[in-house]
Amino acid sequence: MMQTALHPPPHLRDALLEQVRVVGLGLRRPAQAAAVLAGLATLLVAIIDLGQGDVIDFHPEDWMLPGMVGLLLPIAVWTGEDRFGPGFLWTLPVDRRRHALARVVAGWAWLMGTVALFVLWLLVVSLVSGERILAEEALRVVPNWPFPGALDPATLRVVRRAPEPLFWLVPFTAATGTYLLASAVAVGVRHPLRWIVGTALVVGFLAAVVDIADASRLIRPLLDAVDSFLVGPYGLDTLLTARTETLKVDATLTTGETVIVWRGLPSVGQWAAATLLWTCAGLALVWAAASRHRERRRA
């Protein structure tokens, strides 16, 4: 009888490193396009803002771009992979669920690198424009929100405070949260685009029906839930921008001047809690999605 020396499967670490390399290679095209866009943005900033002597604030938490990149990246990471068939990825000698997770982690590693470059770019541009990144800022806070008509400047409270360096992590956590959610869809749903477009169509149709029937009162709880989901204290906006997007508003003063006012100040605790919540939800969903590809145990 022939003696058979069995081969060991690879270490998960080796598979992960190879996924990092191969996902990186696959992202070359989008990376090149992003580099061109970054070059153009730098040029525009140099011509318009720096040319006029404007100072560019270093507030990475204000930018939704990293969250959007995190949302779109899974498409590039998983494009062309036969996830629900006997695809090449599944023929390799690695546990299928772990392999799917390794690819998600590989994409995330590149995402963090990209976000780091973005924050660095912003930092350099801000410093060149003369921004003192840790200097105290004066924020106009409106005590009562919403306010009717024009705002009396005397009612505004001015708060002086130094920027919170922890908020510089917001682009990283925002990108991580959206990347996990989008990865769960990309990994776990057979036809992600159909689901996204279908959901949008159904929501649009229902909204139109409610509007025509003037029945918004009937679905008020649902609208409130959607509102909380998007801009509530632990909503998507808190994850993406630590609520700077919704707390910071343009207001017209009684003097006729339009200024930026804050209807509340961003809270590190709230942002941290929202980030934890969304990240845990994202991780759970990614795990569930990857589990759809687990090894085929017997029926």
Place this chain on the structure above:
Amino acid sequence: MSRSTHADPAAGALAVATRGLTKRYGRETALDGVDLRVPKGAVYVLVGANGAGKSTLFKVLMNLERANDGTAEVFGMDTAARGPEVRAQVGYVPEHQHHRYGWMTSGRLLRHVAAYYPAWDAAYADHLGRALGLRLDRRVGAGSKGESRRLQLVMALAHRPPLLLLDEPTDGLDPVVRRRTLALLAEHLADTPTTVLMSTHQIYEMESLADHVGVLNEGRLAAQMPRDELQRTVRRYRVAVPDGWEAPPDLHVAGMRRSRGGRELQCTLVGEERDVTARLALAGAEVSEVTPLGLEDAALAFLPEEVSA
């Protein structure tokens, strides 16, 4: 079909063993209680028409598909319970190659695969690539079907796996490369202790390699035996028969052709020659000639297309 639980005394000698393997796609039954037994070190050729279930069987062995019933083992490992370990032993060439890594060069794809197999032999991969005329700097997506097939063969062979699962390995290759591939396969078998389970429609190509043959027909394993036994027990008989003669029902008859007068017929019969001759004589037929068959004709005797009255 119920799952067999009895211990198989020959299991240790088998590279691949399935018991009552059944796979259904909706109402279609792709595999129906298949009991495949591939001895270690064998070159086992699986024959069957398109849709007979050959590719499905390979996918179940790779744990790419879940069987509805039955068990499958590779070197004693349950393919469903130990998928990654099983796949580490296998060099797999699938029937269809939908390579989604078209943007990679062949060389980069080989490095990618190498990362997954600690036993990858880079020098051997180079040798195979050169022998098969592979252009490593060429994008995978820019290659022809034949180039893609050659690349897959290198990917399957270069880690010198204990088991090769080759699903139509020469499909899409031109005659020159086909011959070179078979020579490389023979060389590989001489150098590396390997079991081969392959499906092919070109059975004649495997005449010099095959030592076991299995015939899948509509998901069922119609026959499996060593090649010697197949060629010993499946022969063509020329027999003189009386008017209105019908073959005994217990005789496996294939490819029966009657002469114009109806007094003489030629058919392929399964069984030991002496036994078959005696049974024919008992049924009133007289054997005038017995001809041994080639591997292909012998295997095809088990497929219904060959049965004609």
